Amino acid sequence: MCMEMEDSLYHLLLHCDFAYRSWHYLIREYHRRHPAARVVDVSEDDGLLKEEPQIEFSGEEAFGRYLDLHELYNQYINSKFGEAIEYSSYLDIFSQPQKISQKLKFSRQYREYLENLLAYLIYFFQRTEPLQDLDRIFSKVESEFEERWAIGTIEGWENTSQDNGHDSAQHSLIDLDYYSSVEELVELGPERLKEGLAALGLKTGGTVQQRAERLFLTKHTPLQLLDKKHFAKLSRQPIQNWMAVASQNNENLKQVALMEAKIEKLCDLLDETIARTKDNIVKKQALTYEEIEAEREEEETQAESESDDEEQQIYNPLKLPMGWDGKPIPYWLYKLHGLGQEFKCEICGNYSYWGRRAFERHFKEWRHQHGMRCLGIPNTKNFNEITSIEEAKDLWKRIQERQGVNKWRPDLEEEYEDKEGNIYNKKTYTDLQRQGLI
Numbered sequence: 001m002c003m004e005m006e007d008s009l010y011h012l013l014l015h016c017d018f019a020y021r022s023w024h025y026l027i028r029e030y031h032r033r034h035p036a037a038r039v040v041d042v043s044e045d046d047g048l049l050k051e052e053p054q055i056e057f058s059g060e061e062a063f064g065r066y067l068d069l070h071e072l073y074n075q076y077i078n079s080k081f082g083e084a085i086e087y088s089s090y091l092d093i094f095s096q097p098q099k100i101s102q103k104l105k106f107s108r109q110y111r112e113y114l115e116n117l118l119a120y121l122i123y124f125f126q127r128t129e130p131l132q133d134l135d136r137i138f139s140k141v142e143s144e145f146e147e148r149w150a151i152g153t154i155e156g157w158e159n160t161s162q163d164n165g166h167d168s169a170q171h172s173l174i175d176l177d178y179y180s181s182v183e184e185l186v187e188l189g190p191e192r193l194k195e196g197l198a199a200l201g202l203k204t205g206g207t208v209q210q211r212a213e214r215l216f217l218t219k220h221t222p223l224q225l226l227d228k229k230h231f232a233k234l235s236r237q238p239i240q241n242w243m244a245v246a247s248q249n250n251e252n253l254k255q256v257a258l259m260e261a262k263i264e265k266l267c268d269l270l271d272e273t274i275a276r277t278k279d280n281i282v283k284k285q286a287l288t289y290e291e292i293e294a295e296r297e298e299e300e301t302q303a304e305s306e307s308d309d310e311e312q313q314i315y316n317p318l319k320l321p322m323g324w325d326g327k328p329i330p331y332w333l334y335k336l337h338g339l340g341q342e343f344k345c346e347i348c349g350n351y352s353y354w355g356r357r358a359f360e361r362h363f364k365e366w367r368h369q370h371g372m373r374c375l376g377i378p379n380t381k382n383f384n385e386i387t388s389i390e391e392a393k394d395l396w397k398r399i400q401e402r403q404g405v406n407k408w409r410p411d412l413e414e415e416y417e418d419k420e421g422n423i424y425n426k427k428t429y430t431d432l433q434r435q436g437l438i
Contacts, residue, residue, distance in 0.1 A: 057127065062299070064128040066277040067270070069094065072117050081110050088285070091278045095267035097260040098155045105256060107191070114259040121266040128273070137269075138262060145261045154257055179219075185212035203232050321354075345387040347371035 060068035073090045076082040081104035085093075093099065094117065104110060125134065148154045179185050185193065186208050193211040194204045202214055214230055267274060284292060320328035321339060334340065342352050343359035348367045353359040362368050363384050372379040375389065377396045386392050416429035418438045432438045 061124070062296075064124075065273070066280050067091075067124060067273060069120070069277075072113070072120065075113055075116065079109050079113060080104060080107065081113075088278055088281045091274060091281065095264065095274065097263060106195070106253070111252070111256055111259075114256060114263065118259050118263055118266075121263060121270070125266055125270065129269075132269075137265065141261055141265050142258065145258055149254065149257065154261070179216070182209070182212045182216045185216055188212075198232075201232055202230050343387075345371075346389050347375070347387060347392060 057063050058068050060066060060070070069091070070087070072094070073087050076090060076094070077084055081100055097114070100110075122134065125132070145154070188196075190208045190211065193208065193215060196215055197204045197211060200215075200218060202218075204211070206214070217226060217230065287295070314327065316328045318328075318331065318334075320331065320334050323329045337355045337357055339355045341356065342354055343356070344350055344352050345359075345362065345368065348362070348371050351367060353362050363379070369379050372383065372392070375392060377383065377392055382399065383392055383395065386395065414426040415423050416426060417423050418429075422438075424432065429438075
């Protein structure tokens with residue numbers, strides 16, 4: 001016995017020594033092939049694992065549950081393309097930039113608004129969905145956008161995407177036939193005058209009066225005859241300058257449309273968060289400040305308790321159903337109700353019911369009643385325990401036939417009397433009347 005134990009121990013030591021040498025050889029071979037590999041300090045690695053990531057959320061965002069679009073909302077309602085609406089209504093339309101008129105999208109103000117909105121949505125999405133590959137999502141959006149822009153099927157940009165920028169520049173032009181003096185042009189404002197001058201390739205600097213005077217020169221003087229000092233430095237030739245500006249405008253509009261497409265995609269991904277944000281805003285409008293603070297404290301307490309509960313893993317090897325307390329029900333109760341027995345009902349669309357009690361109860365529930373209604377059969381006690389469609393149809397046919405024997409038939413049982421006092425049923429009376437015998 002001792003000799004056998006010594007042999008077993010000897011073989012075990014040999015296996016351990018062989019495993020150690022093999023592992024040591026593999027480590028040396030790896031470092032020989034990868035000399036630049038970084039050696040990780042164990043103490044340093046432990047510190048990185050213990051360090052919790054710092055994720056910043058504002059109080060309005062509630063750790064990523066809601067969006068905080070108040071700054072963008074103020075920018076929207078104070079702009080020319082926006083309208084004076086409530087914050088809850090803004091949450092319905094901010095994800096639909098295609099509903100804004102195309103004439104209002106040529107301004108720099110609208111472009112800055114889209115840039116800020118897109119930057120916030122990207123930042124919020126990266127904080128709440130850190131495992132999502134946003135670059136891959138945007139690359140797909142850009143490829144689809146290029147195809148649709150080329151054929152002109154992007155909603156809200158159908159005409160612009162096919163005109164190579166000429167229409168966009170033409171839109172910025174100011175029809176001087178409607179203006180008879182410089183003072184009338186001054187009323188358009190500096191930004192509109194700047195757009196009109198840029199569309200013609202003229203200088204856009206100076207005061208409002210100087211811009212209006214420079215633009216009014218083009219009413220009676222062709223661009224080719226204007227002094228070169230009035231043109232921008234991009235090109236001294238007015239026609240070439242106009243084409244360059246038109247091309248630049250088209251590229252700017254294309255970038256605006258692409259930002260709109262990215263915003264729509266992000267809003268689709270954050271659809272649940274947007275709906276939750278709107279519900280929260282509507283609810284907060286009906287609460288006082290004290291009620292809001294009390295609800296926030298309650299949510300924080302509930303979040304802490306839920307995190308504590310999630311850390312405790314529930315041991316359920318038999319996969320028993322969960323009870324009202326969120327824990328598996330006792331096994332004896334599982335066996336008592338026969339919850340391991342499956343009952344299928346073809347009338348309910350082959351839906352499975354576990355346990356005899358649930359099976360008997362389902363004949364009065366909406367799913368079975370809906371199935372019987374689709375078959376055109378009344379859901380009475382006669383059809384209890386019947387789960388097959390064919391059996392239900394056969395039983396309903398037999399019931400109809402049995403009811404037809406005792407049913408009153410007017411053709412045979414309704415009585416009619418002639419002038420002589422003879423009594424006939426309805427069928428005989430009508431036949432004799434047609435033949436003229438009565």
